[in-house]
Amino acid sequence: MTTHAADTTPMGFGSMRRKEDARFLRGKGRYLDDIVLPGMLHAAILRSPHAHARIVSVDTSAAEAHPKVTAVITGETLTGLGLAWMPTLSHDVQAVLATDKVRFQGQEVAFVVAEDRYAARDALALIEVEYEPLPAVVDATRALDPDAPVIRDDLHKTDNHIFDWEAGDAAATDEVFATADVVAECDLLYPRCHPAPMETCGSIASMDPVSGKLTVYTTTQAPHAHRTVYALVAGIPEHKIQVIAPDIGGGFGNKVGIYPGYVCAVVGSIVTGRPVKWVEDRSENLMSTSFARDYHMHGEIAATKDGTLLGVRVKVLADHGAFNNTAQPSKMPAGLFHVFSGSYDLKAAHCAVTGVYTDKCPGGVAYACSFRITEAVYLIERLVDVLARDQGWDPAELRMRNLVRPEQFPYRTALGWEYDSGNYPQTLRKALDLAGYAELRREQAERRARGELMGIGVSFFTEAVGAGPRKHMDILGLGMADGAELRVHPTGKAVLRLSCMTQGQGHQTTFAQIVAEELGISPDDIEVVQGDTDQTPFGLGTYGSRSTPVSGAATAMVARKVRERARIVASAMLEVAPSDLEFAKGRFHVKGDPAASATMAEIAMAAHSDLELPEGVEGHLDATCVYNPPNLTYPCGAYVCVVDVDPGTGQVAVRRFVAVDDCGVRINPMIVEGQIHGGLADGIGMALMEVLAFDADGNHLGASFMDYLLPTALECPSWELGETVTPSPHHPIGAKGVGESATVGSPPAVVNAVLDAIGVRDADMPLTPAQVWRSMQGRPLRTDVAVT
């Protein structure tokens, strides 16, 4: 099923074409690199060729002598300004430009500012850096060896340990395992992968020497958080900083954090007195910006002999790279990983996560992963399949019998989360029916008899999105709540200002539709403003599928405030008490007298007019709101993937993919499905081809799109979508986030299908032809290192 937009704009929810697409499809989007400021200079970054090396000397004299070079900034320059190091999002520091050592290949060493980008790039070759190479820590599983080189001597550390963190009840879980009839265990690597947005990261910093105001145009999903960080890091007063995010060509978490190049651009503008643009190239994006995943997991699952799941136990080794810069709620060093009990009614669960430093790029930010729920869902959905295989149970049936039941909601998990709503069996049943599961199993048996390898993979996921509430969730002390501001102009057209920032999700349409639903103003008449800190209220931005759950709620609430104000204005217009008025989309009318009414446009004009308003009521029609979510929302979904594997080559063809998503109320079903399509493609990418591997010296083996493969339309089947709708009970419009659902839920479905086809218990992603063939031989590859 694919939903198409209606030709007429709905007055509220419903499929409509995306308002932003008129400019995107015509190539008229305005991205960072389209911006040209008068007198603007261009910058390039010199990066480390080594994964781990001491810096002996940096000689910039030849580069400075280049006729077009205006400034060369090094770690030493920044040390003088107190800016050589910056805080990370996880209580660590990260080098802006290396001073003592380089700690990953591609680390920033020097920043050249020149008249054009060619000259800036040419001058990099003129900088002489003498390195004293050190042994690199590449294999996370060896990072804690006693003889492992110490990466963070700047912190006076004596090992590469970052943190230990636990969740769940260890004793209760051990108890469950001790008495269980059957236990299955499995090592699972969720390899390091990259968000790889089409537009790379970049920034233009412009310090106005007259006003002392810093304007930063930048590719950011979280403009307000960036502004505060610049204020804290650079000591510039926050009211003198304006962060502007223009159109963003994909983010996927890659554009949450602040990168060294951004800070350098600010310094460059201060030093030269001119705007400085820095835009990274593709290799820089793949080598130095936030990666995702990199979880080495050992999972165990316990069950009774009749197939009732009892508990899950997991140990994780988390590779955080050279600086701990993972982005997640500060109090949760493994993000929301502890939703790994998944969609099942378990007695007990426990995880122990250890974070380690390696000589790899820092990051680990939410890449379409809802703060590590991707890893959690992969873990539980693989474990369930491994158990089913060991016991000869049908994986779909095993899931069905253990799903949390509808009457158990709100459901408190063994790990302490309160799932808000869902009808899991209904969702799974729908997916199995759409897929024709029983028929597929019959076909599979027939094909097997002919020596053909067909696989069927099932996954069921529960997402947890819409972070806060603020008391549990913050980043750098900033609580995860978001603002909205709505103004209805005298003629009844409106402007909505939001703290979140679209990167392609269609915010300009979806959020206008929420206002339309509440006020009856056409979405075409509502301008959605975002991405400019001088024009929008504070909030933490767009990641972790939080825009609809948080900013969407803020939008509904602010629209309701405006509606209540409109009621008072209408009561003055119609000369009745406010309580005598009824709202029907777009107008208030007197109860029992539909003819006595005022439209929103009439009310808006009256609110700005000479109409006498009741005592204490201000004029105009506007409101602001800050939404602090009471809980996360918990979307869910059931996925069925069908693959065919070529037994002679190990090539996988995804024949079918059925996805039934429940994200609560769908505001714009077409946009929702678009988000799901993208996430499913992403899941195929991660399951079958995407990985950032490193060789023994720490060389990055995925630094171009020839090496880091993204899926294309040719690897994607025609998606078969379905839906169930269980509204979130605590969300003003019952909506749940959906941006990352499919990315979270699809990789295990694909992996389960491939392993089902080849009859192998476990093998790590990506399941490239080589990995599939080697797994069939009983010799799977380790996918995070160089293939030998």
Next chain:
Amino acid sequence: MQVPAQFEYERATSVDHAVALLQRYGPESRLLAGGHSLIPMMKLRIANPETLIDINGLDELGTIRLDRDEHGAQLCLGALVRHAELLASAVAGEHFPMFHDAERVIADPVVRNRGTIGGSLCQADPNEDLSAVFTALRAVAVVQGPDGRRLVPVREFHVGPYQTVVEDSEILVEVRVPVRPGGGSAYTKVERRAGDWAVAAAGAALWLDGGRVAEVGLGLTAVGADRFGAPRAEEFLRGAPATEESFAEAGRIAAEHCRPVADQRGPEDYKRHLAGELTVRSLRRAAARARGLEA
């Protein structure tokens, strides 16, 4: 955005002019054909030529034609024929379906619209597809330099990874493929994803004489086969019955004599396995085509 270093630019107006420009600018100059290998290398600054000599205006190098003379027929492909043109060429596909098999899986439409067969051969990437195809077909390269034209069998064209017999002041102008009736050909490639370079690929051209193999050509890419060839497997097949057993043995021999190197596309044993498996598949298909059982 990746940006190349500075370079001079010249546009050739004839093959002779191109050769003269090559002589004038010397070894630091490079011919620019489709640019889909050269320009990415320049952007990554792996290649830093001082001068680019653009041959895209040389329409005379862009034709595909069937030539008949006293030695028989040959398919002549100009060096500037684009991948997309070869893919669309009915005459090429009619005589050698393996051209279409290969072109369907070389890169993506955007690259195929610009990339040329001459550039592909001259780039001499050890994972390049057409080199294996031309090797299987025993094609002959026509190279022009200051002293005129010379013919080089494609099996002697490559001297190593990224190295060919084409001298600094020479230009590849044409590739000729002898056409003989009674044959079939096929090309099979394993890639990690559409548009990716080969993990391994094999091409086979087969001529049958009743139930026997009258003549055969094999080409392998990405598996460290010497000059993209599998001469021992060819030797074994020549005169052998055109059966599954023979093809399996030929595959085994081809696999044994290649020297694949592990990389992120796959380990050595897998590539070696593919060398055999894909040789068999291409032979099987080529035979079916020779027998008129398959298009």
